[in-house]
Amino acid sequence: MKKTTIVFLLFSLLLNSAFAQKSEQTLIEEGIELHDKGQYQDAIKKYSEALKINPKSTIATYEMALSYLKLKKYKDASKYSSIVINSNDKSLSVGAYCVKSEALAEMGDVDKAIDWLKEGLAKNGDDYLLHFNLAINYYKKNDLENTLTHVKKSIDYNKSAGSPFLLYAYALKDSGLWVQSILATQMFLLLEPDSPRSKNAFQELLQTMLITSTTDTPVERSFIQQQLYRNKSQNISSGNIPPLSIEQGLNRNLVYHAITSTIDSLDKISPEPDIFMTFAEVNKSILNILDQESRRNTEQNVFWNFYVPFFAEILKSDYYLTFCRYISVSHIPESLEWWNNNQTEAEKFKQWFEEGDVRQKKEP
Numbered sequence: 001m002k003k004t005t006i007v008f009l010l011f012s013l014l015l016n017s018a019f020a021q022k023s024e025q026t027l028i029e030e031g032i033e034l035h036d037k038g039q040y041q042d043a044i045k046k047y048s049e050a051l052k053i054n055p056k057s058t059i060a061t062y063e064m065a066l067s068y069l070k071l072k073k074y075k076d077a078s079k080y081s082s083i084v085i086n087s088n089d090k091s092l093s094v095g096a097y098c099v100k101s102e103a104l105a106e107m108g109d110v111d112k113a114i115d116w117l118k119e120g121l122a123k124n125g126d127d128y129l130l131h132f133n134l135a136i137n138y139y140k141k142n143d144l145e146n147t148l149t150h151v152k153k154s155i156d157y158n159k160s161a162g163s164p165f166l167l168y169a170y171a172l173k174d175s176g177l178w179v180q181s182i183l184a185t186q187m188f189l190l191l192e193p194d195s196p197r198s199k200n201a202f203q204e205l206l207q208t209m210l211i212t213s214t215t216d217t218p219v220e221r222s223f224i225q226q227q228l229y230r231n232k233s234q235n236i237s238s239g240n241i242p243p244l245s246i247e248q249g250l251n252r253n254l255v256y257h258a259i260t261s262t263i264d265s266l267d268k269i270s271p272e273p274d275i276f277m278t279f280a281e282v283n284k285s286i287l288n289i290l291d292q293e294s295r296r297n298t299e300q301n302v303f304w305n306f307y308v309p310f311f312a313e314i315l316k317s318d319y320y321l322t323f324c325r326y327i328s329v330s331h332i333p334e335s336l337e338w339w340n341n342n343q344t345e346a347e348k349f350k351q352w353f354e355e356g357d358v359r360q361k362k363e364p
Contacts, residue, residue, distance in 0.1 A: 024053045028060050031067075040067040058089040065099045077103040093124050098133050105137055113137050128157035132164050136223050139171060147171045152302065162192035166201060167223055176243045178208050179255050182286065183307040189327035190353070194336075197222050202331035209282055210242075210259050211275070249299030250290075258285040276332050280324040287315045322349040 031046030044067050050060040065080035077099055084096035097120030101113035117134045124130065135151035138144075148171050154164040169184035185205045192198050204219040206212040244253040262285040266273040291312040297304050314323050322345055328335040339346055 024050045024057060024060070027053070028057070028063060031060070031063055035063065035067050035070070038070075040070045043067045044071075056087075058084050058087045058092055061087075062092045062096055062099075065096065069099055069103060072106070074103040074107045078107075090124070094120060094127050094129055097124075098129055101133055101137065105140065110137050110140050126153065126157060128154045128161065128164070131157065132161075132167070135164070135167055135171075139167065139223060144171050144175045148175065160191065162188050163222070165191065166197065169201070170221060170223070173208060177247060178242045179250060179252055179286070179290075180248070180303050180307070182208055183303075183311055186283075186311065186327055187307070189330075190323075193327055194330045196330075199330040202328055206275075206279065206331075209279070209286070210256075210263065211278055211282055248301055248303055249297045250293065250303070254289050254293065255286055258289045261285070276324070276328060276334055279328065279332075280321060283324065284315060284320070287311050291315070317352070319349045319352055322346065323353075 027050040034043035068076040132154035138146040165188035173181035
């Protein structure tokens with residue numbers, strides 16, 4: 001009888017333990033679902049319940065830090081992300097360092113945010129998110145050299161994420177490398193064609209390509225406060241001559257002449273040329289010049305070894321105009337209408353882009 005009682009008690013303990021684990025997991029999943037719906041305070045309540053069951057749950061702690069970050073309760077986000085960092089949970093370490101650094105940056109301590117991200121790299125090794133967050137923080141400090149260094153590393157480790165390409169485009173343009181910025185922006189738009197920031201990115205792209213003029217208020221950018229951008233803007237637009245010196249083996253005067261010649265020709269045909277066809281023709285002239293120059297160029301860098309051949313491949317394909325429609329859907333209503341009415345052609349382009357030779361080109 002005594003032996004039976006002991007066995008029963010052990011069975012009850014195991015059952016209760018299994019039930020508690022299941023309840024913890026369920027609460028975390030419910031919290032994540034609430035977080036994804038924007039109900040951050042309710043999500044935190046779920047994570048708190050999960051932590052009552054298992055105070056050492058790094059997943060619940062990490063998710064709580066994320067929800068506090070969304071609520072802009074940065075001290076709490078910093079506190080809970082630190083707990084995850086100190087737990088040495090490798091699966092959550094990178095994310096926790098990113099949350100910690102963002103919380104610190106939002107509280108005005110960008111330098112400390114950078115220090116934490118450097119520690120994250122030292123502990124976890126190279127990671128695209130850590131490099132990307134470092135690039136963002138250096139960009140906030142207007143340190144364009146370090147911004148470019150880390151955003152390029154971020155892209156090296158993950159070429160499928162759109163945000164690093166967008167930040168890369170901004171930093172290139174602010175550094176005066178406006179031609180390189182044009183291609184980086186188009187890479188971003190290939191990966192993320194139809195978000196609100198895609199619309200803004202395409203609007204700024206038209207300005208960088210000298211197709212449209214800048215407005216009194218610069219186009220809203222991601223990653224930084226608008227006032228910071230206003231202070232650092234290069235104001236490259238129609239009516240302003242951008243830097244034309246040779247840089248990174250590129251004679252920018254040739255590109256500038258190709259753009260202005262194309263725009264002048266289109267203006268002679270029609271006083272109010274179609275914005276899409278203007279973009280497509282100007283872009284074609286840019287890519288043609290870059291393709292020609294690449295055959296004479298001896299420089300070995302990512303611009304000549306990856307970006308130029310990548311987009312030259314698109315230009316020479318049967319899908320160039322489809323590509324132009326694809327990356328302009330967020331800004332040009334006719335492109336969105338075309339896309340909706342030509343799904344077969346659109347799918348062919350997407351398949352070609354995802355599976356064709358253009359996706360196989362890699363920089364050294």
